[in-house]
């Protein structure tokens with residue numbers, strides 16, 4: 001099969017469809033997409049608000065609930081307990097399919113009527129305990145503001161992408177770790193603060209691309225070392241003394257950050273942070289095979305354009321979940337499923353198309369909230385024969401409109417662009433978002449000007465911070481937004497000698513995303529051997545970027 005070059009219907013960008021893409025689309029029975037990968041990601045993204053949480057009341061039991069739906073959202077929100085219960089039945093909202101009007105119009109009307117769960121938790125991962133302020137998370141205990149996280153996290157906060165972590169704060173992407181602070185991709189480590197791309201490391205601060213180090217401070221590209229300071233070995237006592245001069249103090253840490261940034265510039269970087277993966281392009285791809293243009297993938301196989309997924313096979317265009325699944329196309333939070341074409345929060349299902357929040361179902365089309373359905377369209381039950389006839393006429397309608405195989409249209413988007421992972425990863429201005437048919441939310445609650453303690457009134461050293469700080473309202477030095485501390489957080493700062501953060505959670509999260517790097521791959525050449533590489537270091541960036549094999553020769 002020959003590849004082809006396409007021009008995106010939405011943004012005009014050119015993108016290529018190669019032979020393996022074609023055979024995947026053929027297998028899924030859809031035409032090649034008319035939208036480029038970026039525009040496709042954005043369409044999915046407006047169905048994934050992880051971090052923008054609100055307070056509402058459950059429309060069934062009346063109890064106060066934390067939810068991803070804005071109080072002004074037209075969606076009907078149930079608390080997680082009510083939504084998962086048998087107190088309601090999605091089939092009572094069944095609609096007759098009317099071939100004379102648009103399918104998406106009918107699906108949108110149905111989606112607005114059927115109740116939504118307040119926050120997304122993955123049933124297959126298990127219950128969250130005392131973790132009300134989490135979303136896209138399962139099997140977490142005593143966690144606060146953790147997103148896309150689980151299973152088995154305990155006492156973690158302000159993080160995204162944690163698995164089996166304990167006592168971890170302000171971390172992006174970490175697994176099997178404990179006492180991590182301000183980490184970005186810290187794996188199988190304990191007691192690491194400001195680590196980035198650190199593996200199997202212990203009691204260290206400011207690490208970049210290090211593995212199996214212990215008691216290292218401000219080090220880059222080290223393996224199997226201990227008591228190093230800015231990549232120089234020190235006597236144990238000297239090391240401890242130098243470290244003690246910095247830790248705990250906000251001003252000294254800030255000073256050291258600048259020193260470390262300069263220090264790090266002299267070391268070469270690896271083209272990506274993939275581990276034990278073959279035939280993969282993208283970043284943070286672990287133990288995977290043939291995953292291209294993908295980010296944050298664990299144990300995936302034959303994937304393209306996926307983000308934050310675990311273990312799926314043979315799938316394209318996914319955000320989140322993916323566990324034990326294959327042949328998924330255009331999914332958000334789809335898992336434990338097979339042959340799902342366009343799905344949102346679909347689990348334990350197969351052969352479903354254009355479904356939302358459907359579980360335990362097969363052969364369903366355009367259903368919302370249905371459990372254990374078969375031959376249902378717009379939540380209405382049909383015979384196999386009528387189902388087959390009606391679905392083929394819907395498919396024809398979608399094909400004619402050039403929509404078949406593409407995600408739900410932006411007009412159906414559940415969230416405003418700036419509430420979602422779209423804004424985190426491929427940001428747009430308000431004008432750009434509106435021009436592409438997405439919504440924009442101007443009214444995201446954030447208090448300002450209510451601080452009871454000004455940033456310069458916070459003691460510089462953590463040892464001088466009194467318990468009363470838990471009662472204070474602080475103001476972010478970057479955006480001015482008010483924020484407060486929680487007790488486990490203060491305890492951890494004291495134990496680990498970490499100064500009180502002067503920025504709010506939102507600004508801290510955005511800084512970690514900047515450290516992680518963009519979701520865009522560029523063609524560069526290895527600075528040593530000249531081989532072509534695909535990397536998210538853009539060509540104009542100053543870092544020296546090496547291909548995998550040159551990097552390994554240099555570092556180990």
Ligand SMILES: [Zn+2]
Nearest residue numbers: 008011036039
């Ligand atoms: Zn496009």
Ligand SMILES: [Zn+2]
Nearest residue numbers: 058061079082
């Ligand atoms: Zn309720």
Ligand SMILES: [Zn+2]
Nearest residue numbers: 476479504507
């Ligand atoms: Zn801020």
Ligand SMILES: [Zn+2]
Nearest residue numbers: 526529547550
């Ligand atoms: Zn090279």
